[in-house]
Amino acid sequence: MQMMRKLAPTGIAAAEIDGMTIHSFLGEQRNSGKPRIIKPADSKLEKEWRSVEYLLIDKMSMVGLTLLAKLNRIISTAKHVNPQVPFGSVHIIFFGDYLQYRSVYDAPLHTDFSLPSKKKPGKLLTEKEIQQRVARSLILQINCVVKLIQQMRTEDSWYLQLLERLRHGQCNYDDYELLLTRVVGQPSVGSLCDSPWNKAPTLVFRNEVRTQLNNKAAIRNAAQLGDVPMADSVSTNVLSEIFPKNTQYIHRPLYALIEIAKSKIESNLEELQPKLVPIPVMEQTFRVDISDILPKDKKPKSNRKAILSIKRRALPLVPAYCITTHKSQGQTLNKVVIDLKLPNETEDIAAVYVPLSRVKRLADLIILRQFDYKVLLIKPSKSQLTEMERLDQLYLETQKRFSQWF
Structure with missing residues (x-):
């Protein structure tokens, strides 16, 4: 029997803690539009939650209010508990940092509904908006906070101070000039063609940039191996008319063997x-x-559609020489190449803080190209600051309540 379950919002984060994604545990696909139907006396659901007393949720910044409300509703149903009892009396332990990447297509847990809204006054709330407010009320019931203040990743003390200023959008020009020394082409930066940088992943903000870099890397890698990036498909029936009968055909592989640690x-x-x-x-x-x-x-x-059918047969694998900074969240990387060239409208501090904080030392990263000083001055949002101040106060109260542990 499992008294504790470990969940995370993404597959990578779940693998890091040997847990499951929240969507998998809820029996739903992300953005499927088909919510799991919950019925009283659902034996499968009850069995999943019967012995669970503690629920650990990692990467809380990437968990949205809609998802949290759904989780609360399912646990309450499975435990046969009054819906007004938070999470069916299961103890919830959140891990994470509100300055990391937020949830996609969902309101973050730190959303402040007291701030002015773009919604027209007098307009009724939708069911989704009501559930988000329910989830926010659950977050406000957190009554115990522990801050992990010992740095376990960054070993470079100067770089650690830079990251701390970056968290508050208070980097100075000296910080900017220090990071410029790690831009490709500088004397202190090695060639991306040499080891260990030729094996290092590249982190970028935009999906479009990721796709272009992966395509270029795949073509270059194929050329080095003497292969072509994609083989043309020709039926053996056509070939038999051209080549002798004793020709031996080498067929494509039926599968690829991938090592997954x-x-x-x-x-x-x-x-x-x-x-x-x-x-x-x-x-x-x-x-x-x-x-x-x-x-x-x-x-x-007569306005009829011209439909073209395209059949694609391939291994379900994509190049990962380059990944988005969103995918890198939660990982510690030995060496990394990052791109800090961001769209002008970017206001999320995570877009800069996440990629820069993936390594232990400044010497372990290379910056792909020149970038603007202003990206180091992006500040946390009002709701992020308000929530972190609230949690800081709860941390002080927790220290008093459990002084023997501090």
Whole structure:
């Protein structure tokens, strides 16, 4: 029996704590639009929660109010507890930092509903907005806070001070000039073609930049190996008309063997080493309306759609030479290349703080290109500051209540 469950909002974060994603535990897919139907006397649901007394949720900054409200509702149903009892009397332990990346398509836990809203006055709240306020009221019931003040990642004391100023948007020009010494092309920076930087991941803010860099890296890597990035598909029926009958055809692989260090998947393939997971080739058909790109004289009459069916058969793998800074949250990286060139409208401090805080020392990172000083001056939002001040006060009260542990 498990008295404690460990959950996290993303797969990477869940793997780090040997837990599950919140969506998986709730039996739902992210952004599926099909919520799990909860019924009283759901035996499967009751079994999942019967012995659970403690719930650990990591990376709380990435948990949204809508998701938290859903979790509260499901636990209360499973435990057969009055809905007014928070989380069905299960003890919830949150871990995280509000200055990390926030939840996607959801209101963050620190949302302050007392601040002026863009919503028209007098307009009724939607069910989603009501549930978000319910979840916020649950967060306000947190009554015990412990601050982890010992730095366990950063070993460089000067760099640690820079990161502390960065958290408050108070970096000075000396900090900026120090970071400029790590920009590609500076005398103190090694070549990205040499070890260890040729094995280091690149962290970028935008998905578009990530895709472009991964495509370039895949092409370059294929060229170094003497391969082509993508093989053309030709049926053997056509080839048999050209080549002799005794021609031997080398078929494409049926699957790829990928080593996943923290894998819990067991394979039925004989003599397969532990942690090697077979990834099969997948096939998918896409239907695309190409009416807008056809010449006028080629467009179908009477506004009918011109549907093109595209069949794609490939390994479900994508290059990961470059990842978004959002994906890197929670990880400690030995060496890393980061891009601090951000869109002008960026106001999230996590966009700068997360990538810069992934390494132990300043010497362990390289900055891809020049960047503006102003990105080091992004400050936490009002709701972030208010919530952190509230938690600081609760931390002082916790120290008094449990003085024997401090």
